[in-house]
Amino acid sequence: MKPGAPTIDPLVKVEDIHTYYGKSHILHGVSLEVGHGEVVGLLGRNGVGKSTTLKAIVGIVQPSRGQVLFEGRTITGLPTHRVARIGIGYVPEDRRIFPLLTVMENLRTGLDRHGVDAARKQVLLDKAYTYFPVLAERRSQAGGTLSGGEQQMLAIARAMMLEPKIILLDEPTEGLMPRMVSQIREIIDVLNRENVAVLLVEQNVPLTLEASRRVYILEKGVVRHHAMAADLRVDDAVIHQYLGV
């Protein structure tokens, strides 16, 4: 149950959060941590509250109990736009590209903030266009006209414009072609190299175990298991038990 190396000074710490959707109790006290620059996987079957956990971190869903800490300060109850500005990027499950904004305008939603001068903006844009050349080609095309994979890349690039310290990725490979999946995998490595932490929610178990350092397994709104990804790669009984794959 105890993983090898818990982070000493976590970037994000979720402490015993409970959430309700109407009357149904979704999260029954989820606790987890993500260290600086660490990639952490969050696995579990459909409907166990993985997406809700991410939403609770960014403040789209307000936990009724428990708290979320970012760099040691509590951010529970902070409006979502403030959470985004302090360095938490969010890439939701359905990507949620602004369909009528162009690719460039989609990026500008994260880029045009106070304290970012023109030179810095250009650096960030160049970086996004280097990682995702297809976005450069389509920069004046409406977001809604992109393919699923391109939209996923735009969603990640858009979150990167906030210069976040952590990006929450909700099922980034869902419904993508294998070639796109490996591109997403590469991007997670790139983020990792740039010391951006990633909290990765996925159904794709092999990819998650490969990309993450630690993994939490969620079942019925609680963390049932917590392990180093490397250990789970060797011993997949746990994976069988909780995920049935």
Place this chain on the structure above:
Amino acid sequence: MLDQILIQTVNGIVTGMILALVASGLTLIFGIMDVVNFAHGELFMLGAYVGVLTLAATGNFWLALITATLLIALLGAVIHVTILRPLLGRDPLTTILATFGLSLVLQNYALWQFGPVARKIAEPFSGHFSLFYLDYPWYRLVIALLSGAIIGALWLFLKFGTYGIWIRATTQDRVMAQAMGIPVPLVLTAVFAIGSGMAAASGVLFGPLVGVTYIMGLDWILKAFIVVVVGGMGNLGGSIAASILISLLESYASLWVSPAQAVIVSFVALILTLLFRPTGLFVPTRR
């Protein structure tokens, strides 16, 4: 006959541009905030009164126009923060009732404050040019141009400005806009303020043509709502096109029937639109 048609075309376009200015504020508020603002006509009326007072104090029409726009924009921001923001996320019906209630309050405030007698705003200049057998006032053409300029500026702002992108992103996905760090509550307040300011500007511009009364908002708001529906709810370009179309139709109709009866044309257009293109005439059909 031809001369009459031409004159009515000019009239229709002039009225259409003012209507477009009123309606674009309304459609902006609806399209972005999902708020059907029944108090829009009263903001138009209060704008005209602020214009009357400023004009009386300073004698400068343009100063009156700017003062009214800014003051009513500020009032709009206050209305949004105190009345509409608390209703965010509730049934849309609650905002309809709230703005309708507000319109009654503002109307009766104006009646109490300014009385039932119409006030006059003098035209800023009184030149005429001859249009066939008519002396056509330059001022009418100027208001059409000014309305066009204000709408054009709004369009440029929405299209290219950072805040324009924020506003459009908020329209398309409010939650995601917040997740990108856009201060959505502030954006909504700003949009309501801009819409209110535009209503006030049209009130001042139109004041010299009709006289300022506490119920002057009623006629315009009704027409603006027709235009917003015919043009497609929340569609700025559609509202402008519909404003001009409806005003032209009414102008032409008044060649044969009295202007009071010509209004019927608008309602016929509304009913036909609702029957055959309920999403609006100028909305590109979506999948």
